[in-house]
Structures are given as structure tokens and as C-alpha cells.
Amino acid sequence: MGTPGDNFNIVIAGVGGQGNVLACQMIGMTAVEEGWQVSAADTFGVSQRGGAVMSHLRLSRDKPCGPLIPAGQADIAVGLEPLETVRVLRTFGGYHTRVLMNSRPNYPLAVLCGEAEYPPLDELRQAIREHCREVVEVPADQLARQGGSWVTQNTVMTGALAGTGWMPFAIETYERVIKSLFSGRVHQLNLAAFRVGVRATSRKTGAA
Amino acid sequence: METMRVKPGPQELQAQVMAAGQCTACGMCAGLCPYIRFAGDRVRIVYSCGLEDGNCYRSCPRTPHDLQDLDVQVFGAPREDHLLGTHRDIYYARAARAVRPAAAQYGGVTTALINFAFEQGLIDGALLVGGSLEQPLPRLATTPAGVNNCAGSKYLAVPSLANMLTARRTGLTRPAVVGRPCQVTAVRRLQGLENNHQAAPGPAPNLVIGLFCFWALEAAFSAFLTSRTRSRVTKMDITPAEVIVDTTGGPLSLSLDEVRPFIKPACHTCFDPTAELADVAVGSTEAIPGWNTLVVRSARGEELVQEARTARVLEIKPYGAERLPLLREAAWRKKKRVLEALAGRPEPYLRLPVDYQLAIAGEEVMRDEYYARSS
């Protein structure tokens, strides 16, 4: 598993409320700790109310970058939700893109109301395989539960990303960042979630 | 099952009943469905569910149905008495002093029977009407105190069957209903669905006590009352001559002419003054203060009344022979008027077999009645 070069882009996609902002922060702060230049841009505000949200994370060893990733130039896509993973890949993905995806769907209201279809997971999976370099799936909801809380799926996914070996940062640096972000029981929960995530993918990809 | 020319769903309920001023505010449809709500005596569909077939339409007392079918469903046979409906006995009755609530309308038979049925384990809740006389509200009682709190008649139409929702949600399996005749019809139609319709809505009432009813009033009557008296209304009674309103500031007499404009339009086409499909029906005696007229109709009703009598919950005496023709004539007059009114309509909600119609319209009835009265 090679790590990317001196400049690379990560897009994190999810549904408002899933915590993509925090996932983006954890990765971004880890990069800063390791001496990288970071730009991390999130969608906030009204989209947090159930809309599609994404974060653009741009990492460079030497120069600052603008907040948004150009179309087709995400090196890594982290999807907190399958449909949203595909949605960002359509714009920001390419044949070089590596994809890490939480396989738990979150149904849009239009689907719940019977006005639209949620594509079968297999179809989404297949489409990603066809258009991107590779896809690793993680059942983040179940793992989060194992870790002790429903709401830490974002931290599980951060751990899973760290576990893939796609990233040039040490696991200890992430954990230091997590410690600086939380305290007490919340820290315990997030650390546990992070580690569950790391284990989930390092087993799969044989890295980290 | 009846053949349907129209789609038996909420659109038709809206068109044929609500928009046509035919809704009696029984509340049944609101008791089945989260899309139908009420305020005061207004019952309306607040969201279109999109279904073309629904229990709301099928259990409404004002969508087309056949009265004989209901007679057969409830009593196992068509009626023989076309003026008072199927019944086994008719009495004067009152609740024993110990169980008669102070606020009872007349003899407190209704309240006493409900409480007795609770004690016997026959029912686990009761859909009643509480609140004030000016602002009555549906109530779901599960204790004697709750039942006693609802004593006394409120003459406004209250969609109290809306509480079917609450009853079902809270897991009641055998509630009782006290209701106006239209409400009794709604309950019976619902019970009919249990066996016929694919989507039966769950446990239906186990005991149905009907109230005599010649009309109910629209919610606007409250505003009229408040314009006539500043005092709190404690009781209201309707006699053939006037409407007597007791208030904390003393009694007030309203003429029937003053009250009539507030009668719910649907009541002008109501064929059932004595809750003909109830287990028992309770009304005034119009003769003996503090007593009720009690019509025992079904086997369940009979059993309950007998047990209540044995348990000294009810005092019972024979119905006054001189009153019966008067009661029958009052019922007949109303039925005849309604039959004429419905005859003019293209799609009357009530389907009556020919013998049911003739029994009201036919001359021999009038002759019988005349004879009975003058003898």
C-alpha cells in the first residue's frame, strides 16, 4: 500500500449530523502535528440539517492550498454513507481515487416518502469499483456500537482511514490529537472507536 | 358486502360527508387515522393519505350503509319494532343512591353501568365526554373517578370516538363507548369491518351504551350561551317545551326557537333517536325527575342490567304504559321527517329495505299509533 505524494486531497462525504466536520478536524490536526500544510473546508449550517455534506481536506508538505478540491482530483474519498460516497465521487473521484466507505445507508426523505429509490448497495459498490482505484468498506455503525456508542461512526471511519495505510501519518499522532480534542468519558469513547476502526481496515488491507 | 360505485376512501368521505354538512362529529374517522383531526365539533381531513379505500369511509355513520344489515350484525335478525328498534325490555331505572354521581343528568344509569362494567372486568376503559358544558371534550376514562367526572349531558356534538386512537395506542383491548346514536352506528360499522374488511383497525368496543338523541348542537352554541349569561353553566336539560340552563347565577330558560339554529345540520337527517344499535340505550323519562328510560337491546346489555340490578347498583321499575305511545310517536315523527328528507336525495346514506320504509311511511303504522295512543 503506497502512501500518496507530497500533495494530496481527501474528500469526506456524509449526511448532515454524521460528524464529517470532526473527522476532517482529526485528520487535519494530525497532518499539522506531522508538519504538513493543511486546508480543511467543511459545509456547515443549514446543510447540517439532514442535507448532503462534505469536507475537503488538502494536504501539502510545503505550500498552502485553496479550500476546495478541483473536480476529479480527490486522491482519497472517505464516505460516511454509501449514497453520499457515490455523490462526491461523481464530481471529485477519478480512476486514481481510493475509497473508504461506511456501508450503512442513511435514507433520504424522498426515498422514505417513496418518491425516489435508494440504489441497491451492490450497484453503488459496483459503480465505485468501475470508476475508482479501490474501495474498502467498513460497517461503521456496528463497529461504533462495539466501541460503545452509536454516535462515534465518524471516529471509527477516521480510525479506519488511518488503518488502511493510505495515509503517511503515525497512529500515535492521531491518538495524540484525539486526546487534545476530548476529555474524560468522551475521550475514552472516541479513542475506543478510533482503535476499532484502525483494526477493521488494517486486517483487511494488511497495512499499518 | 355492499357493492361500491365510488371509491370508499377519504376523498369521498370529504365530499359526501364533511363538505356536504353531513358529518355528525362522531369522531370515528379521527379515531382511526392520524390524518383526520378535530377541533371543537369540526372534524376534517388534514392530510391526504392518498388511499382510495379506507376504514374512515367504511365506518362513518353517514356513508352509505344498510340498516337491516346492521340489525342482523348486532342482533342476529332484522328488527320487528320499527320505531324503537330491536329491544328486549324497556324500564324506568336509576342508579342506587350510593353510586349515583351528583352531576348525573337524570338517574345516573349510564355512569353506574359503566362503573359496574369496570368492576365486573367487562371493560378496561370508557370513551366518554367530559369538560365543561360550554367546552366539552372527549375523555378516555379508566377509573371510577374518571367516569364520574364525565357525568351529565353535554348537548354539543363532541367527536369523542376520536379517542379510539388513544385507546388503541395505550393498549386497551375492551373499551366501552357511551355515545349518541350516530356514534353507536359508527362503532357498529367498525365492528362490522372486523370480519369483512382486510384492514381491520384493531380491538373494537366491548360495551356500547347509547344515549337518546333528537339532535346535538354546534360548537357555536357556546358563544351564544356566553352572550346570554356571564355565569358558569352547571347543567342543561332539554324538555319538549324549552331548554333549561342552570348556571351559578341561577336558571335560564331558552326557547326551542332560540336553540334550533344551532342544531347540527346532520341531525336533520338522523333516523335513529334511541340508539337502536346499542347494547342498552338510556334517555330521559320526561315524567319522573331523577329517573331514566332504559332500553335493553342486546343479550350483553340484558345480562349487564340484570347483574347490576342484583348487585343493587340499579333500581328498576316497569316503564309507564302511558308514556310508551308518546315515546313511540316522538320516534316516529322524527323518522318520518327524515325519511321524507332522504327520499329527495340522489344518494341517501341510509339504505332501508322496503318493509323498513313501509313501516314508517305506511298508513297502518299511523293507524296503530293512533289506536295505541287513544286506548
Next chain:
Amino acid sequence: MNTMRVVLDAPGQVALLTGNEAVARGALEAGVNYAAAYPGSPTAEVLECIAAGAEMLGVYVEWSVNEKVAMEGAAAASFAGLRSLTVMKCDGLNVALDFLTSLSMAGTRGGMVIIVGDDPSAHSSAKEEDSRYLGRVAHIPVWEPADSREAKEMVKAAFDLSEDIRQPVMIRMVTRVCHASTNAVLGEFPRREVNACLGPEDKFITWIEGHREQEDKLRRAAHRAEKSPFNTYAGPESPETLVIAAGPGSYYAEEAVAQLGLQTSVGVLKLGTTWPLPEKLLRRYLRPALKVIFVEEVEPFIEDNVMALAAQHLDEIGRTSFYGKKSGHVAGINGVGLGELTPSQIMAALANVCGPDPAHERPAPPGWPELAGRDLAFCPGCPHRASFWAIRAALELDGRQGIVLGDIGCYTLGKGRTGYYLLQTMHAMGSGVGIASGLGQLWRFGFSQPAVAVVGDSTFYHAVVPALINARYNQANFVCIILDNQTTAMTGHQPHPGTGIDPNGNPLTAIPLEAVVSGLDIPVTTVDPYQVDEAIQAVYQAVQGPGVKVIIMRRACALIAAKTSAAVRVYVDQSRCRGDACGCARFCSRVFACPANIWDKAQGKARIDEAICNRCGVCASLCPVGAIVVEQYQEKVG
């Protein structure tokens, strides 16, 4: 938001700061004494970050009732010789503009900086107004940072400029700066004594003579802009093509030049001081350029002003072609002059102007599946959903085609699916009530529909009170419903005068909504929207009969409640759910529109997504068969 790193006393350390955090840090490093704001996205977090350092650094921090009052308070501090900061979104600047145009005529004393958040693409707003025009109307300098690092330094420099020219300085932030984090080096916190006072000669009176001073001060600002470190140029000495860029667009321009390999012919002039313009600097690079491309969000503000400058100096600058919004070459994500800029669009614009380069064109590969869109929705458990359901039901019951007027806040989503498409108007803070006050007079012209204006609790204090006074005094007929979720939810749960706390959570004496409304002699009823039937009755009763009436629908925001509520579990007892055999037609998942009510295809029954359910239990009270169970739960979830 991480207030910790904003107040970290560790000079020299590199931190990842959002633009908002950087502004706060910059203000603290500049020794700000007084900070006041009304929360608005995208700049809502600035004040909270300053508040975190308030105690340590002796700053007074206030959530003000509205932007105008916030700015007036900040001006007061400036008059007394202190450094002050006020923060708002573009809409807020509109509210404060009346004061600002006066303030800049009378001038200031201590450094005063105005932070304005613009929201290109309206990510969390209703409009994408370009506030730079208002700065110009007010005759004050307007600066624009491109990222956090620059935002922090700009704030510090803005205080200096403000004190120098004795005018407020406005910093215009866009969403992609406010909410993007970049590395920033932390500086020192000053230790300086302040003593607030106004001498007898310190007078600040708006009068026509002030206009001359305004123009003089602007000239001084323009002069300083020539040497400003925030205006930078990268590219050949004599560029053939000059890109003039501001804000994050300057990054996109630089990246596009590099990616297209145009470094030898194209130069990028990044402007930080967008008003007044550094005219000499601009002329220096306009002279050699044959083509000029403008990269800015949202309106052609720099474009118009530079083109006017070029026209004025036509002899010197010569024939130049201008590409931007006017020419249609530079588009935002929603079209020319519409929406925020993206790197791909700037790349396309450059390629287009400097000769097409197919390399950047990347047609979307075919074969992606159709994707369902995602409606914005009230959060699971949001009391607004229950309130809107009740309002809808009551108006349907009433049957006179009642009209619901919207306002600004989470409940603006009432215009969409989760609010059952109820809203028929939505404009500015408090406007729904003003409009209702007008509709409430139209009975004279045959208008017979009931009008219901919904406002938030924070909005109520901000702008509703005068409209209610107007309505009550002039005897309008309508119902104002205050959706009181006891916080300013949309922007991230800031307190307001009804909450009884300051920005740091210290107690203040609340001003209850009921007290204000009763004080206006308007009848007021309070209901809990979770008690849906009671709420329906309250609204139905209120729309009957004349006069203005207020209903308070009070229930804490579900996001707050979920953190504090007792451990309960809400789930569907599938043995009781009748699935599609129930006449409800999937009420919970299809109609009620709570994202946590989902449909279990495999079982053909309803289900609750317990990972997102906020456990309000309202759906349980609406299910016609009681299949939804609210249960006390032993182990706390989440």
C-alpha cells in the same frame, strides 16, 4: 469549533484554525476590549471563540439583541478609546447599516473592526448578498482575506488602520474562509492597561460636514493600501494576462495557472484591500497586461471598480480586454455571477481566455447510478416538525386556506418537505410578523384567510417586537407563533435574552417571552408542541376571532435535549405495526418526515433508525395503532 486553541497562550506554535477562529485569535492578539455580535452563519463562531478568552484577557463579550445594537455598543467602546469588534452576517449588516452610514460620518476613536460574513452559494443563508457594496456606501475600508492565516493578520492590521483614520474597518469574510481551517502561527497576547473615558472634546455627531472627512479618510486608506502586505503579486514582471483575484479565488487562480502551465505569461494580483483600491499598484500591472481576468465572489465589485479605473487612465493603460462576470467568462457554481467559485471553474475560465487546453476537461464518466437528492430536514426529534404538523392540521381544520408566513431560522425549512411546504412568505428577520400585520388589515378588501406568522425565539427579540407593537396598536388580525426552542439553534445554539445566560454560560436575568408579549397587551398562550393535539387546538382557537394573538410553542431544540434527556429508547414494535395493511399509508416514514422513521423493506413494517433518533416520542403519539414504543432504557445510548 475548538475554542481551546484560539486562546492557547503559546506564541510561535502552529495551529489549525478556521477563519472564524483566526479572526477571534487576531482580535485577541490585537488586544480587543469589547466584542458584540448577533449570531449569523458563516461568522457565528467568532464571538464564541473570543468569549473563551474573555476572562483571561479581560474582554467584554456580548450576544446582542440584534446587529444594530451590537454595532452601536462596539462604537461606544471605540468612542471611549477602547478596541472593539462587532461580527455579523451580510443580512445583519443590512440591519446595522443605518447606524453604520452615520457612524462613519461622525468617525470613531479606538480601533473598531466590523467582521461581515458573506455566504456565496448561500450554504447556510437565504441569499448570497455581497456586502462589499455596503462598505462602500458607508465610506469605510473593506478588506478580504483568502484564508485563516491572512484573516488573523488582517484583523490586527485593521485595528491599526481604524485608529489611524478614525473610521471602522470592515473585513469581509466568505464561507470558504470562515469554515475552512488552515495552518496559522499563534502570536502573543498583549498586556496593556486600558482606561475607558470620553473627554469633553470627544464628540461624535453625524452632520453633513462629516462627508468631507469621510472622503479624506478614504484617500488616506487608499494611500496605505498601496503598501499593504495583503496585496501580493505572483507572476512575470510584465504579464500578458493579469488575474485580479480576492478571497479564496486567488488560490484557485494560482493553482489553475500552475496546472495549465501558464506561469510565464499569466500573473496573479491578489487583492486584500478591495475598497478603496490600491490604484497605483493596479495601474502598474494593468499597463503591460493585454487581458485581465477577474476572480471574486459574488458580484463584479472589483471588476466594476477596476474597469472604471482603467477607463479613467485609458491613455496610460491602453487597450485591454476584460474577462469576468460582465463578459460571461468567469462563472460561479450556479452560473455567471451566481454562487461560489470553484477551482474547476476558474481553471476553465483561464483555459478559455488563454487558449483552450483540453487537459483540464474531464467529462464525467458514464455509468454512475441515479442518486436520490437529499432534502434538508428538521433534525430527528425537532420540535418544529411537531409544531408545523400542528399548524398544518389546525389550518386544514379551519378550512379557510390559512396562510403561514415564515422567518429566519431553522424553521425556515418549513418551506420544504419537513415543514409540509407550509410557508408562503420568507424574507428577513421579523418580516413575517410585519407582513402578517399588513395582511391582518386586508379584511376591508375582502381578505378572509387566517394568517399565521412563525418566528423563532431569538428572532422574536431581534426584530419581532416592533412589528407586534404595530399590529396590536393598529388592530391587525393574525396569530404569531413563537417557536421557542430556547436557543439560537440554526447558528449553533447561542443564547438570547430569553435564555438567561451570557456567551460563557454565566447567569443573567432572562426576559421571558410571555412577559414581553403580555406587556404589549397581547393575549398569549403557551403549549408544548410535542403534545400535538393540544397544539392543534391552541392554533385552531387562536385563528378564530379578531385581533393579534401570540402562541408560544415551547420545547428545547432536539440537539440540546438529546444530550441531556433521560435514557429512553423509541422503537417500533413490529408485531403491532400493520405495515401496508394499516390505513395510515406509512404515516411515520412517509408523511411525518422524521429522518429516523424509516421503512423496513424486508419486514414490510416501519422501523426506527435508533442511531439518529433523538427520542422525542412524537411519532409514538401519532401512530394510529400504537406500534411505536417509548421505553425507559437502562444503559444510556451515546
